[in-house]
Structures are given as structure tokens and as C-alpha cells.
Amino acid sequence: MFNKVCSLSQLKEENMKADLEASLPAGQEEFAIRCRDVCRSYGKLKVLSNLNLTVPQGHIYGLLGPSGCGKTTLLKCIVGTLKISRGRITVLGKPPAFPGHDVPGKMVGYMPQELALYNEFTISDTLTFFGRIHGLTSKETQARMDFLVDFLDLPQKQSLVRNLSGGQRRRVSLGAALLQNPELLILDEPTVGVDPVLRAKIWQHLVEIVKTGKVSVIITTHYIEEARQANVVGLMRNGHLLAEGPPDAVMKQHSATTLEHAFLQLCETSDQIDSKRGSSPQSGPLENSQSFESGRDESRPILGIGPGAAEEVPKYSADWKVRARHMLPKWRNIAALMIKTLVRMKRMPGSLCFQFLLPVIQISLICLCIGGDPKGIQVAVVNNETSPSAYSQSLLSFLDNASVHQVPLSHTDAFDGIYNGEYWGVIGFGKNFTSYLTKRMIQRQVSREVVDGGSVHVWLDLTSKMQKPSHGSLSFQCQLCRTAFVENKLGGMSYLVALPIKFEEPIYGSLNTDFTTFVTPGAVLSITFYLAVGLTALSFVLERKEGLLDRCWVAGVSSLETMLAHLFSQLFVISVQIILLLLFILLVFKMPNEGSLVLVIILIVLQGVTGISFGLVISAAIDDEQSANQAALGIFYPNLIISGIIWPVECIPYPLRYISLALPQTYASEALRCIMYRGWGLSRMMVWRGFAVTLGWNTFFLILATVILKLRT
């Protein structure tokens, strides 16, 4: 039975081959696309398995198959956005992405399954953008645009893509693929959501354009019957072709009246043979050895229209000049991408304002809310001395009463208050405080009772964040230290020693230097860095998800050009952010800047560029925006803390300190502090080290992003 099915299949194959050869125009030996033994997997999932497919020049090839059989994957391999694991693909004579070949480029028009359109663009912007990339003059673009708007029945050219219906967007996407009159059209389900009249019109147009013999089309569709208008159909299932031939021949072979029936029969036969082979002890898995058709090698389609298996593998070569030109970025593409970004920014003024103002808001909040002196701290005072001339009264009057609000209370109320969380501390004086303190000052040796009675007693709620003085901030405890004398104990005896410390004019900084001054340079760098990381990662991940990166790539835009264009347009945003940041920190918050403003600006810009490069790494490695956000957020806090931005690196325990020194912002923050507060220049190691580390990270991130992108295609 199995042999019978196979020999029948063989006979039909031969008949169909004769039919196809008869259908080909005389002298038709050119092929637009040729795939030989193509394999492609996603991880362990084998999607394409020894697939052979041939699209003759000047033909429409309808690629049909159930959902998930690998059609889109195959088209992506053909245009070169996905690398094949094995086999060979030639498109218009050379492998995709071969140096000097215009595939990807203007020779191919690609309409991906996703809409892959910029929502903020108008129809006109969309077609102009692709026209620029393909090097069309504005007159040519305009002429094609007028034709396409009319032909595809598109709304007004100035309509925004985001306001179009699903079907209208799909037609705009098709228009973008048809724009430059490419030699090869690769259309992934262009007729989904399109009404039958327009669908017929699109097919009619495809039939028209292939008549010249110069244009070839490969099209996938779920409407199997519409593919009867194709010159050749390929029926695909489980990653390989079940049949390939003219639609009539395929139907004739299976005595079917429709393509759909023919396809169903093919699937049934395939399943039958699969189960036979599965039950046969000699048979292996279908993917690995032979296909169901007459036990032949799977690499042979039912109807081969290309050369046989013995064909020679052509050698392709390009000289070094062509290779070098291929590697070099094209300014035309970079300019087109930059104009695209600027148009999008213009169309999203809210988002642009957010990008400009967010750093200023962040740094203002840091300057206003961090490092200031505490105000209105409630402290209970239990003073058992009643005389107005008592020392306790004088001491209490020395406290900064703007910061500490003294609440005179009885001993019981004060302690109840502190237990109830109403007061941050209790200051207590004994009833003989003045006399005991006098004794301690004039007598060389005093009893423990005198020491105790002549001391200020302080009970603190040490859960308070103000327990430790920090970088000159006037905490409650610090005030007490300033007011009190220093007590020394020597040989069991207590002495009161007043330490005569005089703070001279500092070498660098001022006596009023506070915590905010310490934090600000690092904060400026980290704000610039993280905004750049977030915006870059998000914009690239979204563009990739929406198929925009792939579409631009097929239009001939390289990854390097995409990265450079983003870098240049983001530099504009960073420049405005930095101008606003510096205006605020220098003029509004009066941070000192003793050094060169140019160096300050360059260092901040370079940190922004490092952020962009790191964003590129994230977007190259991660596919969805949620994971990209998590990655950006995940590194934000640890990096902020161990870069010595909030607290000096010298306080970090040793193993972590080594990590800290290797981070992009540790030396850079130090360098910025040295420039701004010490007035140092590039001749100082602490300054050039910050620049060198930043440049090093820049280079590393850019190379890493490029490598990841290369590995992932």
C-alpha cells in the first residue's frame, strides 16, 4: 500500500513538472529566489527543515500553508533578517546581505506581517521616509505617492497612521513596499483585512507588474483560493514544501476542483505516509531523512522547477572596495532616520517636554529635599533647674531653635511622649546642674555624682534618621556635640577638656559645603545616563517589536546606521537636557563651578552617550519592553549606590569597592566633582581618569550591542 501511494505520487509529480515547464516562458532559466536545503530553528524548535523553494523570475509565487508552518520565518530568511542554520538562499542572483548586493535594499520591497508603520507619521511622512532611504528624489516620491494613494484607495495623504483603520494601515504598509518599484516584492499576508474589491485590485496589479518579466513576487495568504492567480504556488507544512507548481497543475495532480481541496488532499496523503513511515521499523523521523513523496530526499520538491540536486554551488565574491563600501554607513540613511525621529518628536510634544523637563525636576528635587537641615524637630526638655540664670537655660538657648523645637515637660510626660513617638529625644538637666558643672570646671577631681549631676542627659529615639551628622548637616545630635565639652577619662578620674578647634579657610570647597553639594555632580551624571538608557532601550525594543527595525533593515538600513542615527538625534535631546540642568544647578541652586564649563558639559554628554550605548545593549539583547524596563530598573539602584554618588566610595566594603571602581559613573562623578569644586583640568589624573573610563564604557557597550545584534539575526 505504501509503495502504491509513493509510485502514484511519483507519476503525478512527473506530470506536474511537465505542466510547469510548459507554463514557463521560453528561455526562463532565471530565478528570483532559490532556497536549497534551508534549515532554521528557534532554539530547539525546528521551523524550516531542508526546505527547497524556487521563485522564477517574473512570476507570482503564492506561498500557502497553515498557521505556524514557517512561512514568515522563511520570508525573513529570504530577506536576510534571520540567518539560516543550514542550506543556501540566493535572492536576485546573490545571497541576501551579500556585500554590494541591493538585497536588502531598493531591489526588494518587503511588507512584513506586522504593520511596521510609525503611528505618529502621516501617510505622506511614511512614504517620504522610505523614499529617502531608497534614494528617490522628492519628485519621484511624490509621483509614486499620488499613484499609490489612488491605487490603494488610501485616505488623505496627511492622515495620521494612528487614526487609520486596520485595513487602511495594511494598505499603507503595502504602499511602502511598492514605493520604489522593486524587482522583487515579498508580501507577508498583504490582503488580510482588505475588502474583496481591493483584494482583487491588488492581485490585478501584481499580475500586471510581473508581466514585464522584470518583477517577481512572493506572497503569503490565508485565502488559498486567491492564490490561483499566482503563477506558481508552494504548499508548505511543518517547515517544508509538500508541493510546488502552477496552481492548475497542483489541482490536476490531485483531481481537485479548488486549491484548498488539493491542499487538504496533500495534507492527508502526508499524514498517511507519516503514519506508515512511523509504523515502519526502518523509517526515521520525517525531518531527518526522507520526505513522504516516493521516499525521495526531502530536499527535492514534488515539482522541481530549478536545477536538480547535482547543481553546482556557485561561488560569490566581492572585492575589498565593495566590502568596505558595504560596511560604511550611508549618510543618506542616517539623515532619513534622524528626520524620522525629529518628525516623531514634533508629533509627540508631551513626550518631548517630559524628556526635557524630567532631569530638571529630578535635580531640583534632589537640591531641595536632600542634604538640608532638619526643621521643627520636637524635643522634650526636662529641666529641673528653675533659675533663669542657670547654665541649663544658657545651654538650651545655644541650640538652633529653628531646627529643634523644645517642649518643656515633666519627666513622666517627656518619657511618655518619646515612647509614643511624639518626640525625637529628651534633654534632661538635674536640679543642681549649674553648681555641679561649676565644680567640674574648677575642681581637679570630682565624685561620680558631681560628674553625673553636671552632665546634660540625652535620651534619643535612635530610629530617627537624624541620629548621625552627615556631611555637615546640622543634626540634632551634632548640635549637642557642638554645644557640649569633650569629656576625657584618665585613670578613673574625669576631666573636662574644652578642645580649641579652629577651622581655617578650607583648601577646596567652603565651610558651608553640604551634602547636596557632594551629591549633585554624581546625580547629574546618573540622571543623564539613566534617561538615555531608558529612552534608547524602550524606543528600540518597541521598534523591533512592531517590525520597524526589520522593515528598515530590509530597505537597506544597517544596524550601525540605525545606532548612529539614534545617537545623533538623542544627542540633541541630551544637549537640551544638559543646558537646562546646568542652568538650574549653577544659577538657581548656586552650586559652585570653579573649573571649565566646557569640560563639565563634555563629561555629562559623554555619560549620556554611555547611557545610549547601554540602552542599545539592552535593546539588542531583550525583545519585549517589560523585560527591557526590568533590566534598566534592575541596574539603576545598585549602580547608584555603589558608584559613590550618594555616599563616598571610601565607605564601601572592600570587595564591593573594586566593583564600584569599575562602574561607569564612579570615576566620572569624582572627575566632575574635581572639575566643579576644585577647578581641576584634564592634566589631573582624577579628571582624565573619569573621561577615559566613560569613553572605555562607551566603546565597550557599542561593540557589545553590535555583536549581540549580529549574533541574534
Ligand SMILES: Nc1ncnc2c1ncn2[C@@H]1O[C@H](COP(=O)(O)OP(=O)(O)OP(=O)(O)O)[C@@H](O)[C@H]1O
Ligand atoms: N522569534 C521566535 N521565537 C521562537 N519561536 C518562534 C519565533 N517566531 C516564530 N516562532 C515559531 O516558529 C513557528 C513558525 O512561525 P511563523 O511565524 O514562521 O509561521 P507562519 O507560517 O508565518 O504562521 P502565520 O501564518 O500564522 O503567520 C511557530 O511555531 C512559531 O511559534
